[in-house]
Amino acid sequence: MNQAAPASFRWLARLSAVTVLVGIGAGLSGLVVSYLLHLLEHITYGFGEGTFLDELPTPSNLHRVLALLIAGVIGGVGWWALRRFTRKVVSVEAAVTGTKMPTVATLGNVALQIVIVGLGASIGREVAPRELAAFVSGWISDRTGTTSRERRILVACGAGAGLAAVYDVPLGGAVFAVEILLAELSLTTIVPALVTSSIAALVASVVTSHHALYTVPRVDLSPSLVVWSVLAGPVFGFGALGFVRLAKWAGDRRPKTWTIMIVMPAIFTGVGLLSILFPQILGNGRALGQLGLTGTAPLGFIALVVVFKLVSTVGTIGAGAAGGTLTPSLALGSGMGAVLGGLWLFVFPGSGISAFALVAASAFLAASMKAPVTALVLVLEFTGQGFTLLVPTMLAIGGAMAVGYTLDRRRRLVGAA
Structure with missing residues (x-):
């Protein structure tokens, strides 16, 4: 002893x-x-x-x-x-x-x-x-x-x-x-x-900013947001799964020889040309994420940025570049949430668009990473928001994760058969 x-x-x-x-x-x-x-x-x-x-x-x-x-x-x-x-x-x-x-x-x-x-x-x-x-x-x-x-x-x-x-x-x-x-x-x-x-x-912290990564206006809880979170959660699950599969598809087909020296400059230049009209597609996704979380742009414009951000990110992966999909996933979810939340408000008024974007970003990120707790904590820290929207966020994450789990289980059963 x-x-x-x-x-x-x-x-x-x-x-x-x-x-x-x-x-x-x-x-x-x-x-x-x-x-x-x-x-x-x-x-x-x-x-x-x-x-x-x-x-x-x-x-x-x-x-x-x-x-x-x-x-x-x-x-x-x-x-x-x-x-x-x-x-x-x-x-x-x-x-x-x-x-x-x-x-x-x-x-x-x-x-x-x-x-x-x-x-x-x-x-x-x-x-x-x-x-x-x-x-x-x-x-x-x-x-x-x-x-x-x-x-x-x-x-x-x-x-x-x-x-x-x-x-x-x-x-x-x-x-x-x-x-x-x-x-x-x-x-x-x-x-x-x-x-x-x-x-x-x-x-x-010597070089990083002490401020939240995203600036978010005041968000409020409402019955409208809660109902929307339940209904929209699975939608973000399908969206995240589609993004993950597209990214994997592009990664599997990336150039494996000297052709990468032609393909990558060509695709990157195409993204640069597209950014003339939509500069928010450049970078790691922070611009689109902020655009959705503020909700100040027209919904149609945000929808277009979401589409072109998806195309540019998948194209960048397909060109042979290494990098992450965490912040692009958050950005896509935020943009989708702003658009779908903005449309929902015409049917059931309640919280502001920022609240919908915040919930959607969490759900999309959770489904894409297959990590609900990590996604929830990251979005809370990224935005500096408290627990005001914790209930609708968890409901949306649950719906998004259920989609991924169900489809994975179905694929396993089909494979076993």
Whole structure:
């Protein structure tokens, strides 16, 4: 007993120290990604803080098209070289299971994502900090003598902390690690997830904004919103499932040879030309998300931006670019919610359009990620909203998730038959 106690204390002290190091490493990863993105956006579009929607129309039409063309050329050549001459990029999910992330391929993949997103490519920015943080966490774990289970938890927590750092969402990053990457709810996963995400967000706060990612007008609960949430939840489930399948379809058909050096610049230039009329399609989706959450534009215009954002994001993935779909999913849900909520108000007046967009963003994101708790927490942190709309949001998420579960179950039954 006397010998076991010091051994247990040493184990706990060592693991605690490693967890803190992972949090710091993830925070530095998020800090680097955020700084480089802000720097590139400032050089390209002349802004660093503020929303993409407010600042983007400043550059000329030619400026935007050229920026996307350059992004396509750099991305096409870069990913061709990376996939031709280096080892295969290892995803965060594979890294959690124990697969080592190759140094050159990982860092190159992260760098290319930063470049194309900073230049305005229509894809999420959240994969780069997750990959870099997972790589750093794996490196720390390997050099501190952790067990395979400890390494798995630390890499997952590091990846979630990378997300927390770049968006200043400490709780969302922790829940992401536990619900999505680990799929295990226990003290051994919750505690390190909370610690690493908190530390990472604190470290990255040197360069990240302390304000909510989205500015949302006052939202109110109403019977109209509750009824709409029940009816519209499954609609967002179908929409999210369609987006996920389109993205997978496009990813499976991306160029795998030198043709990427032609396809990517061509598609990116097409997105740039489309942005002349709809500049809100550029970037990771923040512009469309803000457009839906404010609800100040005509519903027809928002609907068109939703369609073209979907096309541009799927096209960017199909062109061979790596990146995320988290913020694009939130944006698509927000835009859809603003349009459908605006139309619903003609039938059953109640809450403002912002409330409908907020509920829809949560439901769409939950269904696309298959992670209801993560989506709910992320939207709450992204918008800085409290629990006013918690009931309709949970109802909509439930309806959206039910669609995905039912269709997956049906597909499994058909496959088994």
